[in-house]
Amino acid sequence: MATDFLGLLKAELFLLRKRTSTWSILSIWLVVTTIFAYGFPYISYRSGSSQFAESFDSMLPGALVQTMLEGMPFYGGSLVLILGVLSIGSEFGWGMWKTLLTQRPGRSAVFGAKMTALGIVLVPFVALAFVAGAMASVTIALLEDAAITWPGGQSLVEALMAGWLILAVWASLGVILAMATRGTALAIGVGIIWGLAFEGIVSAFISGIGALDWLVDVLLRANGYSLVRAISGNGPMSADGPGAFSGPYVSGVQAVITLGAYLALFLAGSWLLLKRRDVA
């Protein structure tokens, strides 16, 4: 049984490795996160803009954890949402479900292998982002003759885990949207709008309605940023720039529980849809 699952997992990892979209999204993510976290702020700092002058320290290696994590609930989430959509939605587009589900493994095993492979692929997404951030921050420190100090090992491990959880939730949102819409285009559209606009609009709208305040605390964005804040030592977060979030925040524990619940909910919903639906 375990051998069977390993074979399936091997097949799914092979597939993700061979997919151009995996490498494209990873490349875009690394470029975007480096530019937004270090490139633009540094150029702005060098050009004397007051916007980033006060946040010079955030560009140094010591602030790597917070600086890198801040991008994950925003553009990181949107990009891996596309990865999640493509990993499931493309199977509908290419008519692959009928091929895959008539081999030997059952639907649950196929879904489990696909999701495990997707989860594994997210590890280098997080890790390489930190590597890119570290290289950028060291470069800036060397250029500015600033001291190079690194975050503690535990802090880095926690950051990697938190980053993975945030990205996994967004990827699983992509998975359930693709499964629900049986395709990619609508799923990506809905997901991106949800991530980039809808949550912000909902948050702004209901924050004035006392009875619905609790809703803000369960939004993906709020919990993602709350986890980032908790991992970063509950310090001040960037309140401007792309993807800036100014609260309200929940505790780190609550954020982990809420994000974990989202992950479980999205995966269980997707599994149920695959399990119960006819493959036409």
Place this chain on the structure above:
Amino acid sequence: MASTATTATAAPTIEQRPQPGVRPVRGTRRPVTARPDGPGALAIEIESLTKQYGSVRAVDALSLNVRQGEIYGFLGPNGAGKTTTLRMLLGLIEPTSGHMSLLGSAPGSPETLAKIGSMIETPAFYPFLSGHDNLRLLADYTGVNRSRIGAVLAQVDLGSRANDPFRTYSLGMKQRLGVAAALLKDPPLLMLDEPTNGLDPAGMADMRQLIRRLGSDGRTVLLSSHLMTEVEQVCDRVGVIAKGRIVAEGTVDDLRGDEALLVRVEGLATARAARAALAFVPGVNGVDVAVDTLRITGHRDSALDAAEVNKRLVEAGIAVHELRTDRRSLEDIFLTLTGGGVRHGD
């Protein structure tokens, strides 16, 4: 779900539901004991299978049995319910009601799927992977040793293009890769849905030869098709499906019925006289008269003697304007059974 002793009585036969112009099917409903591996064992048992989509009944109380080792033609027009039935057999679609058993197991279970190779409609593969890599992925999926990939690619004559991306394949190559994927598990049961769709005549001939060869290896093949010639050339037995129901089942010879003689004489009165003259001719089983034409059928075990018929008519003073053999083509039978029209006397 283990197979039990079953008689193949569930599927409606022509005897049960007479069709105009079609003779009863003989020898198709003989009792078959469903022992998993013994002679006469059933590879596929379907009983009262129904699939309802809203108000549309795609498959309607369909029953059929496929014996192990035979090539069974599942013949029907487009939209008759063939693919829906195959999808239910493979566990892709949940039936509304009915019973199915494949090689003694429930459809869609891992144990069953391990023993079935299938190609449903147009073969689907990852377009960015080569044919070889697509099969490698499926080999990992099924737990088959990757060393089989080369063998199945050679079997469908695709070895030279194995490393090209699937998206660059012609339709014929895609079909052949589909068959290669179906053979990867070396399964005892193959289900092929319109495998010659889109192929050129040479490709169709190659594909039919391959299917025939696969069948002669002792595999059971369920071949779905809307092409009469294909089924006629390849299959041991045929089930005709129309509007979701099996309307006839038997060998191609069974379905075509016995050979007949057509005799044209001068008018209805002469035709009636001719019928009387032929009443005691050896080998003649029945004479039907329509206007100026007699249709003479013989006993199944003895051929009609055209010369003897002609002699008797001439002796009776009846001028024979035309005398020729007549046997319905499978196409006629198919069109009659599926409501697509009837052509007589071809």
